[in-house]
Amino acid sequence: xxxxxxxxxxxxxxxxxxxxxxxxxxxxxxxxxxxxxxxxxxxxxxxxxxxxxxxxxxxxxxxxxxxxxxxxxxxxxxxxxxxxxxxxxxxxxxxxxxxxxxxxxxxxxxxx
Amino acid sequence: xxxxxxxxxxxxxxxxxxxxxxxxxxxxxxxxxxxxxxxxxxxxxxxxxxxxxxxxxxxxxxxxxxxxxxxxxxxxxxxxxxxxxxxxxxxxxxxxxxxxxxxxxxxxxxxxxxx
Numbered sequence: 001x002x003x004x005x006x007x008x009x010x011x012x013x014x015x016x017x018x019x020x021x022x023x024x025x026x027x028x029x030x031x032x033x034x035x036x037x038x039x040x041x042x043x044x045x046x047x048x049x050x051x052x053x054x055x056x057x058x059x060x061x062x063x064x065x066x067x068x069x070x071x072x073x074x075x076x077x078x079x080x081x082x083x084x085x086x087x088x089x090x091x092x093x094x095x096x097x098x099x100x101x102x103x104x105x106x107x108x109x110x111x112x
Numbered sequence: 113x114x115x116x117x118x119x120x121x122x123x124x125x126x127x128x129x130x131x132x133x134x135x136x137x138x139x140x141x142x143x144x145x146x147x148x149x150x151x152x153x154x155x156x157x158x159x160x161x162x163x164x165x166x167x168x169x170x171x172x173x174x175x176x177x178x179x180x181x182x183x184x185x186x187x188x189x190x191x192x193x194x195x196x197x198x199x200x201x202x203x204x205x206x207x208x209x210x211x212x213x214x215x216x217x218x219x220x221x222x223x224x225x226x227x
Contacts, residue, residue: 093213
């Protein structure tokens with residue numbers, strides 16, 4: 001059982017480049033979300049989804065896009081990377097309600 | 113506003129010492145959930161415990177225990193007889209009621225247990 005799988009694990013981008021962080025879960029969870037982790041700030045919610053076709057913004061959505069075409073996948077798109085987006089990104093899924101979140105292993109992104 | 117504060121940025125103890133990690137939260141909701149997650153040096157986030165706002169019973173799991181006090185909006189985590197393997201960053205998080213996928217995290221406490 002793979003759980004939540006994120007790819008890639010590491011990525012270096014130049015300012016202005018675009019890329020997509022991939023996230024897939026095999027637990028048939030309805031809820032998925034993206035967080036970024038920065039030193040001293042904990043994890044902050046970027047975007048989340050309560051089911052296929054439904055997404056909403058979290059605390060820090062600017063510069064990121066998401067879509068949810070299937071239950072399994074929830075990609076995060078950076079349209080024009082900026083150094084401020086250098087961070088560790090975590091994808092998570094949950095069964096909904098107040099169930100615990102299951103996290104992927106993270107993607108470390110550096111924007112130069 | 114909903115907020116979680118972990119005032120201890122870093123804690124260093126010697127193996128076998130007991131250590132308490134503090135967590136204070138703010139919310140106007142009457143129903144909510146609180147979580148603790150562990151992030152070891154390898155980087156993954158590991159779920160430790162979930163507690164709902166109506167259950168103020170303390171919880172013990174092996175060397176870990178949690179003290180939830182609604183009156184002081186605190187949900188503290190104690191490790192008894194700490195071990196080197198407990199070295200990690202620990203996050204406290206608030207889950208608004210029925211907002212699946214949304215957690216409000218504290219800043220994290222980095223615990224270092226030295227042999």
